[in-house]
Amino acid sequence: MxxxxxxxxxxxxxxxxxxxxxxxxxxxxxxxxxxxxxxxxxxxxxxxxxxxxxxxxxxxxxxxxxxxxxxxxxxxxxxxxxxxxxxxxxxxxxxxxxxxxxxxxxxxxxxxxxxxxxxxxxxxxxxxxxxxxxxxxxxxxxxxxxxxxxxxxxxxxxxxxxxxxxxxxxxxxxxxxxxxxxxxxxxxxxxxxxxxxxxxxxxxxxxxxxxxxxxxxxxxxxxxxxxNDTLARTAHRHLTFALPIAATFISATLATHVCSLIYANMSLNAFAAMTLIAPWNLLAGQVAMQWTQATGILVAQLLGKRTPGPVLDRFLSRAWRGAFLAAGIVAAIFLVMCLSLDRIYPDLEPETRATLFGFLPILMVIQFPRATNAICGNTLRAAGDTVYVMHIFIWSQWAFRVPATALFVLTFGLPAFWVFSLFLWEEIVKFLPFHRRLRRGDWKQRDVAA
Structure with a gap:
């Protein structure tokens, strides 16, 4: 055979x-x-x-x-x-x-x-x-x-x-x-x-x-x-599947905006650094994020074909190695960016450039847990486990990052490095529930055609 x-x-x-x-x-x-x-x-x-x-x-x-x-x-x-x-x-x-x-x-x-x-x-x-x-x-x-x-x-x-x-x-x-x-x-x-x-x-x-x-x-x-027999039932089934995924992305957007409002209470140089790093984080992060989304697409297709579990495992192991490579590329992009701050932003005050450069260790480390969490999230979504993924994201954002940001900025007035480090801690918070759910393996037997 x-x-x-x-x-x-x-x-x-x-x-x-x-x-x-x-x-x-x-x-x-x-x-x-x-x-x-x-x-x-x-x-x-x-x-x-x-x-x-x-x-x-x-x-x-x-x-x-x-x-x-x-x-x-x-x-x-x-x-x-x-x-x-x-x-x-x-x-x-x-x-x-x-x-x-x-x-x-x-x-x-x-x-x-x-x-x-x-x-x-x-x-x-x-x-x-x-x-x-x-x-x-x-x-x-x-x-x-x-x-x-x-x-x-x-x-x-x-x-x-x-x-x-x-x-x-x-x-x-x-x-x-x-x-x-x-x-x-x-x-x-x-x-x-x-x-x-x-x-x-x-x-x-x-x-x-x-x-x-x-x-x-x-x-x-x-x-x-x-x-699902009729268009109305079919659309309802589609909406039931889509709502938790959409809620996850909408929640992330709202959490980002709330945190941005909190950042406005930081010193001018720290706030400028947090503002400047955001588009870099968004653009450079697409390399790893789109890799993990492509992984999710292929997992969904394989589950639709009722692919055996061992084959899914072999595919994910290969996709995971690629995700780590993509994360390494993103880390290298941020290394080059931080080493070139004098040329990219020559008119910034030295304190702002120093704050940006201070983000480098976090920017390089965070790419790896972020990539592996994204592999887990997209795989579980592909299997229809959308509500669980939604809960991980929403709780890590609204029960951890947003209140921690308010505490760090409004109560303790901590430097920008520690405020920015909350993005890394958020990925660490998500790491265990994501990987524990994926390792259970029951997602491999899901009937995604329902």
Missing amino acids: TAISAPGARDVFALAWPMTLKALFLHGTVVIDGLLVAPLGEGALAAMGLAAALGGIVLGVIFAFSHAMQIRTAQAYGVGDPVFLKSALVSGLAISVSIGVGGVVVINLVAGAVVDALAPSVAVATQARTYLAIFSIVLLGEAIGQCIASYFNGCSQTKLPLLGYLISVPINIVASLGLIHGLWGLPAMGVAGAATGSAIAISVQTVVWLAMLARRHGPVFQSVGWR
């Missing part, structure tokens, strides 16, 4: 590298928009920042549910049932579009009053409201597009979402540049030009992904029936 072969590190890499580039494009676009608007002055930046913060709440919810869509699709893809695939896609789209439409309605109803209350001036509030009105197109486009991109990822076609970004990002840059500053005969729209450029780019990107979906997966829509 021929032994069943397990996927290897190359299979994970084939999925992970397009997902990593896509994530870098996604987060990098925000930085680019800021650079394009910066010449308009602090008022324009404040208007864009305020509007983007409100719109970003809706986008965050969309992205959270798209991650659940990715795993559910991978399960269906592993089962090989076109009805299951159609059910996952239609249910995911229905939920995502509902979030997008609901978000647009809420923004149009209440955002004006929120903007007026938070904006430092009437001019900033006016620009922010205009930006948000145009940004509604982005929200609706992303509600459709991110769901389709996650569907592609779950079907091991991670290059297709990347192709969409390779098309949309240049369009966004060129259109925003022209519309912000009135270049090439285009109207000078200021901050509204940045939102319009994004809306144009996301619209094109969504159309491209819809065309890819129709061309590559058109027959899926022709399959008769639904996974």
Whole structure:
């Protein structure tokens, strides 16, 4: 009898590298928009920042549910049932579009009053409201597009979402540049030009992904029936699966924002250092995080195929070694970054640069427990153990990191190094419950097709 072969590190890499580039494009676009608007002055930046913060709440919810869509699709893809695939896609789209439409309605109803209350001036509030009105197109486009991109990822076609970004990002840059500053005969729209450029780019990107979906997966829509008898029951099952995953990501976002507000009570240099390290942490961390997400996709597919436990173990051992390699790469990136602080931030005060450099030991060590925890989390999610994973994240954030941050900053006034070390301690807190659950092994027998 021929032994069943397990996927290897190359299979994970084939999925992970397009997902990593896509994530870098996604987060990098925000930085680019800021650079394009910066010449308009602090008022324009404040208007864009305020509007983007409100719109970003809706986008965050969309992205959270798209991650659940990715795993559910991978399960269906592993089962090989076109009805299951159609059910996952239609249910995911229905939920995502509902979030997008609901978000647009809420923004149009209440955002004006929120903007007026938070904006430092009437001019900033006016620009922010205009930006948000145009940004509604982005929200609706992303509600459709991110769901389709996650569907592609779950079907091991991670290059297709990347192709969409390779098309949309240049369009966004060129259109925003022209519309912000009135270049090439285009109207000078200021901050509204940045939102319009994004809306144009996301619209094109969504159309491209819809065309890819129709061309590559058109027959899926022709399959008769639904996974759980009716569309309503199927959508309810999808929502039941997705809610704990979405809650995990939403909780992480809220915890980060709460901690950022607490950081504002630190000294100016310490707060600046905590603010500057955040985008580095986000961007560089994508290398390891996308590797672990790709691992989760393959685990979901293998479980859908009812792969024997020993084969799953062999695959995870290979994926784990790759995750440690990815963590090492991220640690090396932070080493180079910290050794180059004088060149990257030549205008920073020496105390701020010293604080940033002091984060180096934590930045290098944390990558390894973070990567192995992420392997556990994505594997357990792939097996449908989403509620347990949600509890680990929520309790480690709200029962540990957030109150510990408040204690360290507001009560004891500890240096930035110790405040930043809480990220490492959070990973240590999650380590035992994650690995103990994974080692139990009952996840290998889960029926993910239910």
